[in-house]
Amino acid sequence: MQRFLQAFRVGAWLGWKTESNWTNPLFYILWSLLLPMSNGLIMTMMLRVLQRTGNASGADLLPYVFIGTVVYSIVALLLDSMAWAVLEDRERMGMLKYIAITPSSMYGYLWGRGFAKVSINFLAVPLTLTFGALVLDIPIRLSTINWPLLLVVSLLGLLIVTFAAQILAGVTLMIARHAGFVGQAVSGALYLFTGALFPITVLPNWMQAIARAVPLTYWLEGMRRALWVDAQNPVYNTGLNQLSTSNLLLILLGSAVAMAVISIPLQRRAEHRAKEKGLLDMNTAY
Amino acid sequence: MQPEYAIRTVNLQRTYKTKERVLKALDGVDLAVRPGELFGFLGPNGAGKTTTIKILTTLLLPSGGTAEVWGFDVLHEADAVRRHINMVSGGESSGYGLLTVRENLWMFTQFHGMDSKVANKRIDELLEVMGLADRAKTRVSFLSTGLRQKMNYIRGLLTDPDVLFLDEPTLGLDVEAARTLRTYTRHWLDTNPGKTVVLTTHYMQEADELCDRVAIISGGTILACDTPTSLKYSLQQDVVFRLFTTPVAPAFLQAVEQIAGVQSISQRSGDQRDELSLILRDDAILPQVLSQLANHNAGLLSLEKRQPTLEDVFVNLVGHSLSESETTA
Ligand SMILES: Nc1ncnc2c1ncn2[C@@H]1O[C@H](COP(=O)(O)OP(=O)(O)OP(=O)(O)O)[C@@H](O)[C@H]1O
Ligand SMILES: [Mg+2]
Numbered sequence: 001m002q003r004f005l006q007a008f009r010v011g012a013w014l015g016w017k018t019e020s021n022w023t024n025p026l027f028y029i030l031w032s033l034l035l036p037m038s039n040g041l042i043m044t045m046m047l048r049v050l051q052r053t054g055n056a057s058g059a060d061l062l063p064y065v066f067i068g069t070v071v072y073s074i075v076a077l078l079l080d081s082m083a084w085a086v087l088e089d090r091e092r093m094g095m096l097k098y099i100a101i102t103p104s105s106m107y108g109y110l111w112g113r114g115f116a117k118v119s120i121n122f123l124a125v126p127l128t129l130t131f132g133a134l135v136l137d138i139p140i141r142l143s144t145i146n147w148p149l150l151l152v153v154s155l156l157g158l159l160i161v162t163f164a165a166q167i168l169a170g171v172t173l174m175i176a177r178h179a180g181f182v183g184q185a186v187s188g189a190l191y192l193f194t195g196a197l198f199p200i201t202v203l204p205n206w207m208q209a210i211a212r213a214v215p216l217t218y219w220l221e222g223m224r225r226a227l228w229v230d231a232q233n234p235v236y237n238t239g240l241n242q243l244s245t246s247n248l249l250l251i252l253l254g255s256a257v258a259m260a261v262i263s264i265p266l267q268r269r270a271e272h273r274a275k276e277k278g279l280l281d282m283n284t285a286y
Numbered sequence: 287m288q289p290e291y292a293i294r295t296v297n298l299q300r301t302y303k304t305k306e307r308v309l310k311a312l313d314g315v316d317l318a319v320r321p322g323e324l325f326g327f328l329g330p331n332g333a334g335k336t337t338t339i340k341i342l343t344t345l346l347l348p349s350g351g352t353a354e355v356w357g358f359d360v361l362h363e364a365d366a367v368r369r370h371i372n373m374v375s376g377g378e379s380s381g382y383g384l385l386t387v388r389e390n391l392w393m394f395t396q397f398h399g400m401d402s403k404v405a406n407k408r409i410d411e412l413l414e415v416m417g418l419a420d421r422a423k424t425r426v427s428f429l430s431t432g433l434r435q436k437m438n439y440i441r442g443l444l445t446d447p448d449v450l451f452l453d454e455p456t457l458g459l460d461v462e463a464a465r466t467l468r469t470y471t472r473h474w475l476d477t478n479p480g481k482t483v484v485l486t487t488h489y490m491q492e493a494d495e496l497c498d499r500v501a502i503i504s505g506g507t508i509l510a511c512d513t514p515t516s517l518k519y520s521l522q523q524d525v526v527f528r529l530f531t532t533p534v535a536p537a538f539l540q541a542v543e544q545i546a547g548v549q550s551i552s553q554r555s556g557d558q559r560d561e562l563s564l565i566l567r568d569d570a571i572l573p574q575v576l577s578q579l580a581n582h583n584a585g586l587l588s589l590e591k592r593q594p595t596l597e598d599v600f601v602n603l604v605g606h607s608l609s610e611s612e613t614t615a
Contacts, residue, residue: 102445
């Protein structure tokens with residue numbers, strides 16, 4: 001545990017040092033807002049256009065889409081962060097081997113890098129949501145937010161994504177070539193399968209089945225329920241309206257445990273494989 | 287507490303499987319290095335030096351045999367091994383470009399759980415030794431390759447390891463920096479009894495002057511392992527000549543190798559002339575060599591009998607000189 005914390009501290013420190021490379025706070029805030037803000041705006045505009053041209057079903061999906069994309073932006077960042085750290089340290093910096101030969105914990109280090117990424121970009125989420133509430137009239141109000149639910153769901157969700165990120169880092173560690181695609185491919189695919197952008201009910205049945213098996217689907221649903229009073233209104237036909245919030249929490253908790261159970265031995269296995277194949281000091285130089 | 291051996295390997299094997307073929311990089315390496323030794327690996331490209339170091343630093347699993355570092359098994363007790371080692375490899379430009387030199391170094395002390403104050407003091411000392419003190423606050427991305435390598439060497443020493451692995455540490459360094467690194471490595475060993483250094487190199491002189499013992503490795507096997515003096519002494523019964531000739535053809539070398547009593551001949555081509563190193567069982571064989579020279583229409587420019595060097599030992603064992611393998615590699 002002490003080794004984990006030690007390495008975590010170094011990873012977080014390095015992440016902050018190298019990724020928060022701003023010179024003034026204003027610039028930082030603008031920069032970190034850019035991604036979620038532009039995502040949110042693009043989706044909003046697309047939706048407006050669709051609603052004007054297509055058949056208006058009566059339900060305004062804007063809050064659904066807006067919350068989904070903004071929250072997902074942090075998922076994408078965290079999900080990719082550890083795989084990215086492995087790749088960057090190994091290929092670009094040539095430092096992974098020097099970290100690997102220290103007595104510290106590789107998990108701790110990677111978690112630290114992930115934590116840095118999230119904490120640097122975290123502020124953007126509440127800021128963008130506020131922007132949405134004030135400018136786009138998204139019905140998020142301080143008085144109607146379910147704060148305890150928000151807290152619990154956020155924590156469980158971050159835990160799930162962190163373990164998922166660690167799995168991706170493990171896979172990256174075992175792959176010699178094209179490892180750079182792993183994180184991006186997965187976060188791209190999940191965009192589709194988690195109902196971030198549209199309710200999963202619009203997907204064909206077999207894709208819906210996949211979406212229902214992905215824990216992040218429940219996380220986004222949970223975040224919507226916490227932030228938006230009308231999230232469970234049947235008119236939105238999200239496919240998850242029937243699920244009670246307590247069951248949703250149970251699913252999240254179960255998923256977090258399951259992800260932990262999968263990811264920890266997988267990381268160990270990945271390190272072993274990498275040592276077997278001599279990949280810790282790989283230099284593919286694409 | 288010191289173990290009996292700083293490094294001990296028994297029948298160490300490593301194969302690399304690629305799509306095209308299976309390559310035996312290490313084929314039964316036995317090593318026994320005592321605490322306090324400066325142990326050198328000398329061998330041509332692809333001999334297995336780096337592979338050995340990777341296994342000993344827990345970066346690579348052996349395919350067979352056993353290896354212990356500071357008394358711990360590299361396979362089953364990797365964490366314990368890591369508490370006692372550090373490694374520096376030369377010829378690369380590693381480092382976090384956005385961090386300063388000091389930050390890069392400090393970061394690695396933290397992986398070892400060193401106290402920050404102690405760490406910074408050591409960083410200052412070593413920066414001073416390597417002549418990098420004025421670059422402490424420079425971003426690593428602004429450093430030249432050689433300066434990064436000096437930083438890397440400091441990183442290796444910073445944690446005061448019991449066994450320090452240096453894989454061609456002077457590769458790409460200028461003459462003076464290389465000398466500083468060698469001198470300091472020796473000084474560090476002399477002032478810290480029990481510390482052990484394993485060094486690979488392509489520079490004969492480095493191995494000869496610096497190392498307590500040298501292992502000559504080729505094709506994944508150790509051909510000889512002894513002090514530089516004893517290795518040279520093994521050639522004492524033989525005679526070594528250096529010849530300068532007009533350029534000679536490969537056919538001449540082949541013909542000479544056929545002569546009974548010729549231990550080895552190696553060629554270093556220069557401008558308008560060749561330098562040949564000749565190891566003979568006996569002085570009496572020399573005339574036969576010279577007559578071959580005439581047969582192949584080459585002229586003798588000068589001839590000198592000399593003391594065997596480590597290079598001669600190498601040529602005798604490996605079959606060609608290190609510089610030949612460099613140019614053909
Ligand atoms: N990851 C790998 N996959 C396949 N073959 C490898 C790998 N690493 C090394 N080899 C092969 O193993 C052999 C030994 O390589 P090694 O790097 O140990 O040599 P070396 O003695 O350090 O050589 P050099 O003086 O060039 O550094 C070489 O033939 C090399 O091509
Ligand atoms: Mg090598």
